Amino acid sequence: MSSLFILGSLITPSIGLIFWTTVVFLLLLVLLGKYAWKPILTAIKTREQNISTALASAESALNDMRELQSNNEKIMAKAREERDALLKEARDAKEIILAEAKTKATKETDRILASAREQINTEKNAAIAALKDQVAILSIEIAEKILKSDLSSDEKQKALLSNLMKDVNLN
Amino acid sequence: MNSKLNTSGRPLFFLTLLLSLFLSFSTFADTITDAAEVQHHTASTEKAHDANAPVDIAAVAFEHILDSHSWHLWGEGHEALALPLPVIIYSSTKGIQFFSSSKFEHGHASYNGYSLVDEQIVSADSNENVYDFSITKNVAQLIFTALILFLLFTSIARAYKNTGVTSAPKGKQSFFEPLITFVRDDIAKTNIGHNSDKYVPYLLTVFFLILINNVLGLIPIGANLTGNIAFTFVLSVITLIVTNVNANKHYWHHIFAPPAPKALYPILVPLEIVGIFTKPFALMIRLFANITAGHIIVISLVGLIFVFKTLWISPVAVGFALFIDVLECLVALLQAYIFTLLTALFIGSASADHNEDGIHNDEDEKAVAKH
Numbered sequence: 001m002s003s004l005f006i007l008g009s010l011i012t013p014s015i016g017l018i019f020w021t022t023v024v025f026l027l028l029l030v031l032l033g034k035y036a037w038k039p040i041l042t043a044i045k046t047r048e049q050n051i052s053t054a055l056a057s058a059e060s061a062l063n064d065m066r067e068l069q070s071n072n073e074k075i076m077a078k079a080r081e082e083r084d085a086l087l088k089e090a091r092d093a094k095e096i097i098l099a100e101a102k103t104k105a106t107k108e109t110d111r112i113l114a115s116a117r118e119q120i121n122t123e124k125n126a127a128i129a130a131l132k133d134q135v136a137i138l139s140i141e142i143a144e145k146i147l148k149s150d151l152s153s154d155e156k157q158k159a160l161l162s163n164l165m166k167d168v169n170l171n
Numbered sequence: 172m173n174s175k176l177n178t179s180g181r182p183l184f185f186l187t188l189l190l191s192l193f194l195s196f197s198t199f200a201d202t203i204t205d206a207a208e209v210q211h212h213t214a215s216t217e218k219a220h221d222a223n224a225p226v227d228i229a230a231v232a233f234e235h236i237l238d239s240h241s242w243h244l245w246g247e248g249h250e251a252l253a254l255p256l257p258v259i260i261y262s263s264t265k266g267i268q269f270f271s272s273s274k275f276e277h278g279h280a281s282y283n284g285y286s287l288v289d290e291q292i293v294s295a296d297s298n299e300n301v302y303d304f305s306i307t308k309n310v311a312q313l314i315f316t317a318l319i320l321f322l323l324f325t326s327i328a329r330a331y332k333n334t335g336v337t338s339a340p341k342g343k344q345s346f347f348e349p350l351i352t353f354v355r356d357d358i359a360k361t362n363i364g365h366n367s368d369k370y371v372p373y374l375l376t377v378f379f380l381i382l383i384n385n386v387l388g389l390i391p392i393g394a395n396l397t398g399n400i401a402f403t404f405v406l407s408v409i410t411l412i413v414t415n416v417n418a419n420k421h422y423w424h425h426i427f428a429p430p431a432p433k434a435l436y437p438i439l440v441p442l443e444i445v446g447i448f449t450k451p452f453a454l455m456i457r458l459f460a461n462i463t464a465g466h467i468i469v470i471s472l473v474g475l476i477f478v479f480k481t482l483w484i485s486p487v488a489v490g491f492a493l494f495i496d497v498l499e500c501l502v503a504l505l506q507a508y509i510f511t512l513l514t515a516l517f518i519g520s521a522s523a524d525h526n527e528d529g530i531h532n533d534e535d536e537k538a539v540a541k542h
Contacts, residue, residue: 009237009289009290009291010233010236010237010400010463011400012400013399013400013401013404014238014303014307014401015302015303015304016259016302016303016304016305016307016310017238017307017309017310017399017401017402018401018404018405019304020304020306020310020313020314021310021313021401021402021405021406022405024310024313024314024317025317025376025380025405025406025409027317028317028320028321028376028380029372029373029376031321032320032321032324032372032375032376033372033373033376035321035324035325035328036321036324036325036327036328037324037371037372037375037376038372039328039331039332040324040327040328040331040351041351041355041368041371041372043328043331043332043336044331044348044351044352044355046336047336047337050336050337
């Protein structure tokens with residue numbers, strides 16, 4: 001009898017507990033909804049959004065960096081190319097200058113040599129002329145002296161010749 | 172044993188087919204109490220003091236399971252320590268009355284013409300109808316847990332406000348955040364779909380209120396609130412209301428014009444209408460029966476020591492009780508989850524747009540697969 005009654009009360013909801021459960025649960029639902037769930041869920045959602053935007057921006061930053069890197073490499077390659085071109089130009093210019101200088105120098109030397117040779121020729125001709133004059137003078141002098149001396153005997157002729165020769169040697 | 176069971180219990184068992192688990196228990200309860208037919212609990216517990224008298228395990232078990240007007244902590248008879256709780260009654264003749272349950276002296280005394288018989292307040296006047304709105308043990312625990320939940324989650328909400336959303340959660344916050352996101356994503360979003368955010372506060376409140384009361388019910392001095400049919404009744408009625416208020420025309424169309432020959436409507440439509448109520452009814456019974464059954468098993472196992480009157484049985488009894496207790500810890504979490512999950516499922520199936528249903532499910536599955 002006792003356990004039958006207890007079993008009956010076990011499955012019979014009591015009005016008091018129904019009332020209090022309804023009141024307390026609805027109150028709890030409203031209060032938690034307003035002061036706990038709303039701020040918590042908003043905060044979690046905001047953080048999730050923050051995380052996803054942070055991840056997305058990190059991804060885009062990485063992409064930007066990669067782009068920047070490839071750009072840098074391109075710029076570097078370009079710079080290198082430019083440098084090479086400049087160096088080549090400089091080398092070419094140097095060669096041209098050197099060649100020019102060489103030809104100039106050759107020309108100058110040639111000119112100097114030519115003028116020197118001309119001068120030498122002039123000097124030589126002058127010297128030859130002078131020599132010719134001297135020879136003429138000497139010949140005249142010799143002739144004069146021959147004419148002046150006695151050309152009778154052989155001895156005298158020989159002596160005269162040797163004297164003349166001495167004079168010539170002296171000259 | 173069986174003959175006694177049949178003579179005393181038959182009408183009840185037809186009524187409580189769902190609670191078949193109680194069958195074995197009340198069998199052995201009847202055998203024990205047969206010799207000493209007890210009037211109420213206190214009388215039986217006093218008898219327990221007499222070493223020769225048989226121990227009424229059934230009474231002890233139901234004392235733990237049923238609601239009470241005082242919070243019994245420990246001890247028996249005159250040594251018992253119990254906190255008196257406020258009694259609030261509405262009488263059809265005397266109006267609202269308010270006094271302490273200690274006035275009843277655990278059922279021994281009557282006060283103002285009222286007496287406590289089997290935890291029911293009965294008036295001496297047969298013309299007077301008494302409605303009991305007392306702050307019983309269960310109500311006290313309900314208010315206590317509601318207060319704890321409110322303080323706990325508002326403090327967590329404050330933590331979010333103080334530390335902002337840029338820092339990682341700490342302490343309580345990091346313990347409860349996975350649970351909250353679990354309810355939001357895996358219970359609400361998976362079953363309700365795109366407009367699940369509206370129902371998340373309700374699901375969270377239900378989940379945590381059931382969970383904390385399931386856990387407190389496992390503690391020996393705790394009240395068995397989630398194992399009380401009044402509590403599960405209110406929660407499932409709220410689920411019933413939420414489900415049907417938010418139901419769309421597909422749901423009602425399916426009930427009043429099911430896709431079947433019109434000749435079958437006289438059978439199908441009443442069935443569908445009954446179906447509206449059977450779902451929350453199952454919800455009510457499931458939680459109540461699971462929690463109550465667990466408690467009865469634990470008390471019965473410990474009660475074996477007193478039934479066999481030997482200490483040698485205690486390793487078996489305590490071992491099994493420990494095993495069931497550990498299992499009950501799982502059940503506490505599982506039943507809170509199941510109640511919330513099924514609530515979400517009912518809301519989802521009533522409010523889901525059937526044309527888009529397939530698409531949403533695909534999306535959900537993709538989302539789950541990603542995780």
